[in-house]
Amino acid sequence: MVVLIRHNLTFSTQILTKILKLIRTDLDFMRFIEKQNRERVEKLKRLRRNNLITAGLLGCGVFSIYFYSMFAVKQETFLDDFDEPVKTLEKQLRAIKQLSQNFLMDERITDKIVKTAGYIRNHYVCEVGPGPGGITRSIINRRPKKLVVVEKDNRFLPTLELLKESCEGHVNVEIEIGDILTYNFERGFSEIPKHNWYEAPPPLHIIGNLPFSVSTYLIIKWLKEISLKTSAWAYGRTPLTLTFQKEVAERIVAPVTDKQRCRLSLMCQTWCHVEHRFTIPGKAFVPKPDVDVGVVTFYPRKYPLVNLQFDVVEKLLRTIFNMRQKYSLRGVENLFPEDLKSLLGKRLFMLADVDYTARPFEITNEEFARLCYAYKGKRLFMLADVDYTARPFEITNEEFARLCYAYKALCKEYPIADYDYRASKHPVEL
Numbered sequence: 335m336v337v338l339i340r341h342n343l344t345f346s347t348q349i350l351t352k353i354l355k356l357i358r359t360d361l362d363f364m365r366f367i368e369k370q371n372r373e374r375v376e377k378l379k380r381l382r383r384n385n386l387i388t389a390g391l392l393g394c395g396v397f398s399i400y401f402y403s404m405f406a407v408k409q410e411t412f413l414d415d416f417d418e419p420v421k422t423l424e425k426q427l428r429a430i431k432q433l434s435q436n437f438l439m440d441e442r443i444t445d446k447i448v449k450t451a452g453y454i455r456n457h458y459v460c461e462v463g464p465g466p467g468g469i470t471r472s473i474i475n476r477r478p479k480k481l482v483v484v485e486k487d488n489r490f491l492p493t494l495e496l497l498k499e500s501c502e503g504h505v506n507v508e509i510e511i512g513d514i515l516t517y518n519f520e521r522g523f524s525e526i527p528k529h530n531w532y533e534a535p536p537p538l539h540i541i542g543n544l545p546f547s548v549s550t551y552l553i554i555k556w557l558k559e560i561s562l563k564t565s566a567w568a569y570g571r572t573p574l575t576l577t578f579q580k581e582v583a584e585r586i587v588a589p590v591t592d593k594q595r596c597r598l599s600l601m602c603q604t605w606c607h608v609e610h611r612f613t614i615p616g617k618a619f620v621p622k623p624d625v626d627v628g629v630v631t632f633y634p635r636k637y638p639l640v641n642l643q644f645d646v647v648e649k650l651l652r653t654i655f656n657m658r659q660k661y662s663l664r665g666v667e668n669l670f671p672e673d674l675k676s677l678l679g680k681r682l683f684m685l686a687d688v689d690y691t692a693r694p695f696e697i698t699n700e701e702f703a704r705l706c707y708a709y710k711g712k713r714l715f716m717l718a719d720v721d722y723t724a725r726p727f728e729i730t731n732e733e734f735a736r737l738c739y740a741y742k743a744l745c746k747e748y749p750i751a752d753y754d755y756r757a758s759k760h761p762v763e764l
């Protein structure tokens with residue numbers, strides 16, 4: 335009996351051990367399966383996340399294409415929606431071309447133009463030719479105090495009025511349907527206090543994607559007003575940020591000896607500090623023009639390089655640059671009577687201390703200024719360090735003496751046949 339019991343006991347122990355072993359193996363196996371399941375779940379989670387990101391990106395792409403198409407369609411319908419119905423596409427394009435209507439729709443570019451104009455928050459801005467309002471929106475986003483838009487084409491009035499309404503209470507927008515060439519800045523911005531020319535510029539800015547058809551004419555007109563300190567420059571040194579055909583922009587800033595140097599370069603640089611800030615590719619415009627476009631800033635100089643009447647400077651420049659590839663003397667000679675032109679032409683260059691064999695584009699700004707002063711007979715006063723605006727009775731004895739010395743020096747250095755030496759008869763020791 336005892337033996338039987340012991341046998342049974344041994345047998346049971348063996349079974350128990352086996353069962354225990356089985357459970358440990360099972361447990362291990364279950365653990366392994368569980369680990370695999372966890373990894374699979376992790377992998378699934380990762381896959382789901384990646385799928386969500388891909389779907390999100392695809393969705394964004396689809397939405398962008400959708401919104402872009404809507405935007406493009408909107409632009410096109412805008413062009414179709416003008417008040418004056420244009421019957422054919424050809425007519426429509428001609429109308430657009432006549433007013434140099436190449437529109438900028440890319441907000442990044444319009445923002446860049448406005449940023450180039452500098453700080454305009456709470457300032458006054460005049461925008462030239464707003465068209466459908468691309469640049470206008472960028473200006474408004476910068477919260478000027480007042481914005482006057484001057485547009486010749488009244489078909490843009492409804493859009494501009496919508497823009498005006500949309501920012502009521504924030505920016506005072508005034509729409510002027512008319513020609514910028516006759517726009518009266520002094521009436522349009524009468525509330526701006528006049529600033530001293532030699533102090534900081536006034537809070538007024540002129541910005542515009544100019545119509546190519548009037549751009550050069552307009553800038554010459556404005557340079558004259560800068561020289562006279564009238565119109566927008568009655569308020570002080572109002573800066574301008576304007577677009578031109580790229581070639582014109584390059585001419586405006588062309589330094590001495592540059593192949594683009596011309597009359598326009600000297601005109602602009604005489605009265606303003608000019609800078610070609612960046613170029614906009616033609617393809618950024620609708621419709622696309624044949625040329626690229628340059629953005630130029632003009633900051634009127636405190637002291638112009640030539641402090642003479644605009645018309646004198648303009649005349650001399652026009653005459654000199656008439657023969658761009660010839661010696662400068664050739665053009666200047668045309669200022670004088672036929673029989674004296676060679677003599678007086680050379681004398682002018684000598685007075686100004688400029689080489690008359692230089693070609694017009696080789697003359698520096700300073701040399702050109704000296705030519706203008708020599709032409710206006712001011713060189714003698716400059717040499718003598720006497721104010722040429724003084725009346726004769728205001729000239730001191732010493733100044734008079736210096737004038738005599740300068741006169742004699744000039745006559746000796748550059749004698750011309752009909753000069754007498756009367757100066758030496760004066761009581762000044764010469």
Ligand SMILES: C[S@@+](CC[C@H](N)C(=O)[O-])C[C@H]1O[C@@H](n2cnc3c(N)ncnc32)[C@H](O)[C@@H]1O
Pocket residue numbers: 433434435436437438439462463464465466467468469484485486487512513514515542543544545546548
């Ligand atoms: C090159 S588009 C620029 C339009 C708009 N600023 C833009 O960037 O999309 C020139 C704009 O100036 C207008 N314009 C043409 N001659 C003008 C003039 N003499 N006075 C005022 N605006 C003029 C045109 O009608 C046109 O809207």
